[in-house]
Amino acid sequence: MDIKRAQKLFVQFLRDNNFKVTKERLMLLEELLTSDGHLDADTLLFQVRQRGKKASRATVYRTLELLVQCGLARKSRLGREHYVYEKVTPGQRHDHMVCVQCGKIIEFFDPELEARQRQVCQEHGFRPSYFALQIHGVCADCRKAE
Known part of the structure; x- marks a missing residue:
């Protein structure tokens, strides 16, 4: 915007x-x-x-x-x-991977994952207002440094 x-x-x-x-x-x-x-x-x-x-x-x-x-x-x-x-950029949704060691935040979008999230909501009769997926782990840079 x-x-x-x-x-x-x-x-x-x-x-x-x-x-x-x-x-x-x-x-x-x-x-x-x-x-x-x-x-x-x-x-x-x-x-x-x-x-x-x-x-x-x-x-x-x-x-x-x-x-x-x-x-x-x-x-x-x-x-x-x-x-x-x-x-917030309308029409541009993304999720996050967060490194628990250095705090780096990696944004990503996967249309198949989003479709699966919508399917799970539908299966449970749940109407989402928005999706917010976070994956916590260790980034490639921190894994290299280990």
């Missing part, structure tokens, strides 16, 4: 829910959308400050939660002690 469209959706969400539209919130949205992969709140705050912009830690946490509520970000606990956030 392009930044302008995401900003428009976020601004509408904020107004509909009686939240203030601030330059900090819009800046954090842009930072998330232009970042690749998964970010925790502290990493996002660090990136913002590296660019010479200002935002408080509390603003970062609150804005990330608003982005999740709005549907522009996804919040996950991927084998770490804290949550990570990633931008």
